[in-house]
């Protein structure tokens with residue numbers, strides 16, 4: 001086996017272990033928010049869970065440090081709060097590119113509740129921001145959201161397969177003088193997205209419009225210390 005194959009195998013093993021913990025803690029979160037057991041049981045589970053924390057934080061990363069799951073160049077975010085298998089907060093949404101559109105699927109449990117039985121509006125915004133980001137990144141230049149507006153047309157049901165779709169709209173006219181100054185393409189992209197149930201994909205429950213930019217070199221330096229932020 002070559003050194004590169006060795007590293008790939010190690011990475012796959014690490015990601016699998018991280019995903020396993022993510023799924024277990026996600027199940028714990030789901031159990032915690034649906035549970036109606038007695039107070040003594042809640043307290044004994046809380047104590048048992050608190051005891052587990054030090055075994056995880058014995059080796060930890062800090063802000064700006066890459067996790068072992070996301071080596072430079074991989075383009076992965078294993079702990080992303082929407083799609084990351086390793087993040088218990090993520091449903092996680094499974095995203096595919098279909099004919100240039102980003103299509104996400106997930107089921108949201110009671111941990112994501114806003115109005116009783118329905119998804120919290122902030123969670124819908126989170127999912128749409130991510131899916132619009134995928135639609136923008138599909139062109140090969142991942143960016144950052146500079147504006148996001150939503151229209152909530154109907155409540156999004158919990159415990160129901162959902163479909164989140166994002167695509168690119170028309171771009172703003174360019175800013176040639178800025179492009180000269182920064183050496184970058186300064187045209188924000190417009191992205192559009194929707195949430196519907198998987199059973200009724202044409203019945204739009206939430207609609208989003210966002211604007212994305214590709215940070216120029218100076219911005220990447222200022223915000224991320226020069227590291228290629230998307231890789």
Ligand SMILES: CCCCCCCCCC(=O)SCCNC(=O)CCNC(=O)[C@H](O)C(C)(C)COP(=O)(O)OP(=O)(O)OC[C@H]1O[C@@H](n2cnc3c(N)ncnc32)[C@H](O)[C@@H]1OP(=O)(O)O
Pocket residue numbers: 129130131132133134137138142143144145146184185186187188213214215216219223
């Ligand atoms: C495949 C991968 C999938 C990944 C999906 C992930 C999705 C998640 C996406 C996110 O959530 S990103 C996180 C949320 N967004 C941010 O945190 C961005 C915060 N905003 C900023 O840091 C600054 O506003 C920014 C660096 C974007 C710009 O600040 P600057 O001080 O450099 O520019 P300025 O504010 O002076 O901008 C002047 C104008 O140029 C525009 N502009 C600035 N930089 C630009 C640029 N690089 N390209 C095009 N236009 C640009 C800017 O929008 C503005 O337009 P308007 O006058 O129309 O408002």
